[in-house]
Amino acid sequence: MTIDWQKEVDARKDALLEDLQNLLRINSERDDSKVTSDAPFGPGPVAGLKHMLAYGERDGFVVKNVDNYAGHIEYGEGDETLGIFGHMDVVPAGDGWDTDPYEPVIKDGKIFARGSSDDKGPSMAAYYALRIIKDLGVPLSKKVRFVVGSDEESGWGDMDYYFKHEEKPDFGFSPDAEFPIINGEKGNVTIRLTFKGGNGVDYQLISFKSGLRENMVPGTATAIVTAASADDAASLTASFETFIKEEQKISGHAELSDQTVTFHVVGKGAHGASPQSGINAATFLATFLNNYSFAEGAYSFINTLAEFVHEDFYGEKLGTAFEDEKMGKLTMNAGIVNFDPANPENSLVTLNFRYPKGTSAEELQEKVQKTVGENVTATQGGRNQEPHYVPADDPLVETLLQVYEDHTGQKGHEQIIGGGTYGRLLKRGVAYGAMFPGYTDTMHQANEFMALDDLFRATAIYADAIYRLAK
Incomplete structure (x- = not known):
């Protein structure tokens, strides 16, 4: 026919x-x-x-x-x-x-x-x-x-x-x-990083919110920070404006109110399976905040994002990089990024891994935990698809x-x-x-x-x- x-x-x-x-x-x-x-x-x-x-x-x-x-x-x-x-x-x-x-x-x-x-x-x-x-x-x-x-x-x-x-x-x-x-x-698995509560003295991270789903690159991020004085807050705002001008990949602005600064960053959303195609607004914001003296859970949250997650599409900084001749490289996307000092159970970063044959979800979890250290807890979240x-x-x-x-x-x-x-x-x-x-x-x-x-x-x-x- x-x-x-x-x-x-x-x-x-x-x-x-x-x-x-x-x-x-x-x-x-x-x-x-x-x-x-x-x-x-x-x-x-x-x-x-x-x-x-x-x-x-x-x-x-x-x-x-x-x-x-x-x-x-x-x-x-x-x-x-x-x-x-x-x-x-x-x-x-x-x-x-x-x-x-x-x-x-x-x-x-x-x-x-x-x-x-x-x-x-x-x-x-x-x-x-x-x-x-x-x-x-x-x-x-x-x-x-x-x-x-x-x-x-x-x-x-x-x-x-x-x-x-x-x-x-x-x-x-x-x-x-x-x-x-x-x-x-x-394979597809999400490793969730959770953080203890607590904050700093000089600067306090009141909130940090970014991401809609684990399998989406966050296109926007918002954080609220209080400084020790109004002058420090004004200096922080000015530094952020310089940061935005120097970073060609993102845009954003800051709102100053006495000792409180609200930061807004815009990157580019993308499918979490191809994180290199997007611009993760959350990790860019974290790299800026990492220059300031936070402490306890706030420090761990910001430092982890800035040092181990920012533009780490292939898990090299996290110690999880892996490649198979047929399936190619492992990729990693930080999809949901939240910090809430009042409710530490809501403070987390989701790392969505797409991994080739030759490694496993358990091995990835172990390597992530070793890298981020004892102040951060790495656990598997949800389904693991081999x-x-x-x-x-x-x-x-x-x-x-x-x-x-x-x-x-x-x-x-x-x-x-x-x-x-x-x-x-x-x-x-x-x-x-x-x-x-x-x-x-x-x-x-x-x-x-x-x-x-x-x-x-x-x-x-x-x-x-x-x-x-x-x-």
């Missing part, structure tokens, strides 16, 4: 775009303060999940909602199941947007909105690919299950719950990365690369990334698109976008891939 997949996509462009815009209007950020039994990650993620599943019901698929944690849209019959994994939750919009992040805007051939490239746009491309298969009545020998998640950007509690109630597909892909393919993903790899000669990888080559005329090749996708949920699972080589990465950043041509081209590739894998 010969099918012009791009022609089929072109016939559905308007419908695809309308459905995507409606989905992007949903603020599906996780909000733990509003968790209920019906909204396990807050109202936003479940709204996105239900909206996506409603498309499946509208279009005549078999649909199942698994207690508002996750769900699936299913087509076909067979002893084997091809899984496609997308997610409706998004990271917080943050600051710096030129438009409303939850009112999609189409400009210069791109659609701007939070989630446009991670992962609502690619998920919609994969969904419409499956819809084309169904519309054409293409005979399949395998079942195809499009699994929709709602907690990919946080703890993956959606998939933990889903797979307690549903069988895992036999193989599959996640449209949540880039082409030609991602068949390897580094490195994942599907060999290049696996039929899944070979088929997906062939589809990519046939549609683009470009040679396919394996890739390994620091980002973690749902592809790693399956032993034979990979990430596949929807971003093409040379794309501008705006995931987890302000003014996130997806090029419409890429959206439609990816849809055709997904349709052909589903057909070849399940026919």
Whole structure:
């Protein structure tokens, strides 16, 4: 059977775009303060999940909602199941947007909105690919299950719950990365640094706040400091203004009120898997404050950030640097940076490591603890995802690369990334698109976008891939 997949996509462009815009209007950020039994990650993620599943019901698929944690849209019959994994939750919009992040805007051939490239746009491309298969009545020998998640950007509690109630597909892909393919993903673990209470005499750190998520480079940072005198506070403010002028990578300002100075720093947000692509506002602010005499917990907090974390994208200062020939270098991102002397349990720095095979979360924790010393406590926080790899000669990888080559005329090749996708949920699972080589990465950043041509081209590739894998 010969099918012009791009022609089929072109016939559905308007419908695809309308459905995507409606989905992007949903603020599906996780909000733990509003968790209920019906909204396990807050109202936003479940709204996105239900909206996506409603498309499946509208279009005549078999649909199942698994207690508002996750769900699936299913087509076909067979002893084997091809899984496609997308997610409706998004990271917080943050600051710096030129438009409303939850009112999609189409400009210069791109659609701007939070989630446009991670992962609502690619998920919609994969969904419409499956819809084309169904519309054409293409005979399949395998079942195809499009699994929709709602907690990919946080703890993956959606998939933990889903797979307690549903069988895992036999193989599959996640449209949540880039082409030609991602068949390897580094390990992913967060080491949390906690600090004792206490402050200084000459200068006191009243608060320090930066970061929205562990897997985002903090684009802004704010700190409040009191000095021993109004003159010292004025001198501190003047020094900060000089610091900002000299540092070409950041901007910022200080507000002086008697003996209190409030500092604001603006860097550049980025995906935590590529911390070198961002400018961590928190660590820059810490390098400035490290020139002044703080004490106890405040000193440990500032000094640790300035001496061991600032621009240490590969763990060299922390003593955790590691590289594997196939998977590349370990990376580290300081995502959440907070200091609260009144509540020491809230004073922490999260170090999110993406590590290759050959090291382990336990080894990283031990090395970090040795480096930061006894006044700081290093513990593992949350899930540890070990490195994942599907060999290049696996039929899944070979088929997906062939589809990519046939549609683009470009040679396919394996890739390994620091980002973690749902592809790693399956032993034979990979990430596949929807971003093409040379794309501008705006995931987890302000003014996130997806090029419409890429959206439609990816849809055709997904349709052909589903057909070849399940026919």
